[in-house]
Amino acid sequence: MGFQYRVALAFILIQSLIMSTLSVPTLQLDTAQAVLELPSRHGPAGLPVANATRSFWIDTPGANPLAKEGSQGELTSDADVCIIGSGITGVSAAYHLAKHFEGREDGGTPVKVVILEARDFCSGATGRNGGHLTPSVFLDFVNRELAYGPDEARKTYALENYTASELINIIEAESLQRAVDFVASSHLSLLVTERELNFAKADFAAAQAAGLDLDHIEWVSGKDMSETYGTSFPASRYPGHNLWPLKLVAELYKIALKTAPSKFSLKLHTNTPVTSITSASSTSRRWSLSTPRGAIQCSYVIHATNGYSSHLLPHLQGPVGIVPTRGQVLALRSASPLSEVTTASWGGNEGFEYWFPRPVESGKEENPLIILGGGREASGPNFEYYVTDDSVVQKTVGKVLRDFLPGVFPGKYEKGREPEMEWTGIMGFTKIGDPFVGPVVKSSELDTREFEGQFIAAGYSGHGMTRAYACAEAVAGMVAAKLTGTKWETPEWLPRHYLTTERP
């Protein structure tokens, strides 16, 4: 009996015994990719909308003390560097710039850096996401190797490992585990169709042949999954982490503030959307950023606006650039205690769905809150591409998400239970699935002069928690090199095809 036939038989057998079912359609990734690549009649993204849905991370009382920071009073009018966006990219860029100037002996005035945020602090995707900090380990290796060769393919995983381990180092060095609700556990990647299982096995074999360290990967059969976790789908299992993303970003901001106060000054202006960027009239600064509160002039600009990038950079609209894409998340109380649910985090169905249980507060609650996102593949033919309105939720997505866990774990989750919170957020998708990192260029011309001094790190395609910090480090390094008249060296973990100047 051939391997494929045996796998198919095992699938049918296990499914019929336990009957895990899915409320969402399967095998939608290829269609979603084809739709993403279609020419678009949508123009550039708008600005972030007002009255965004309330997310658990942002709207839990006390969670966002920086929400309105710098929103009143006088706007800073001059800076060396303006960072647009206060999500994990913008704040990481400020953090890396601060670190760059730490311990420098050269005197002179401190480098002035300003973060401008359209809404409240960290109210974009970072304040609305699924909370996972789990690097991709081998999935998609075959495609990446085909597209870029084995070295580049390896680097895409190296960058994610680097990001996760650096963020964990910071959390440990600053003793932030409780402050950011950091959880280190297992991550299970559910393989819900035979095709997904076969692809995962092929990715694993190719990654192993290319020398990736995969010792920490385990394959768990449907039978073992059903005994241990109560779902019949097989899975790969590896270390995973989750945390409170907004709180991590707030801590990075605080570290940046105190890192090198005599060499580096940092100011945050929330509720200050940048509406346009034009050449500055002054000779000392290159750019003038308009906001409803007045203008600010600066020499360097870092675009950390992710799904909204094309608002200020219209050449990044459509599939050649960054496509805003709405995602949806529920915070749903589990019907069972954490001991039964386990602390593991999960993903599955080609990555469309992802979930994990929040840590429980001892004495206050027994059953954990599950943060569950996905359902975009059930939203209709457009997969929520070009949707920038996160002030509403999508009904069909909400319905399939409510039905998802009771179907995957029969008997373990209560059917019909209403979530405690439900929200949406805007991601930034690119057709190659990888971000734009580096100087702003018009891709057809690779000409940096029109945007001299402007940089971007954006377009993580729904997977930014393990990439944004490192991409921001690269861009901050480029800006710091300009400020200090030194040469920027490409870090060994940065895939070259992420660079705006080398994108395919």
Ligand SMILES: Cc1cc2nc3c(=O)[nH]c(=O)nc-3n(C[C@H](O)[C@H](O)[C@H](O)COP(=O)(O)OP(=O)(O)OC[C@H]3O[C@@H](n4cnc5c(N)ncnc54)[C@H](O)[C@@H]3O)c2cc1C
């Ligand atoms: C529902 C959802 C679930 C996700 N789940 C995960 C996950 O589990 N794991 C993972 O790795 N990734 C996940 N992601 C993706 C991840 O959250 C993003 O890749 C990452 O947060 C991007 O960070 P960022 O700082 O680049 O963008 P954002 O956090 O979106 O920050 C951009 C900021 O720029 C501001 N802005 C935009 N335009 C302007 C302007 N003109 N002027 C001033 N400010 C402006 C916005 O208000 C926003 O605050 C998810 C995303 C969503 C939406």
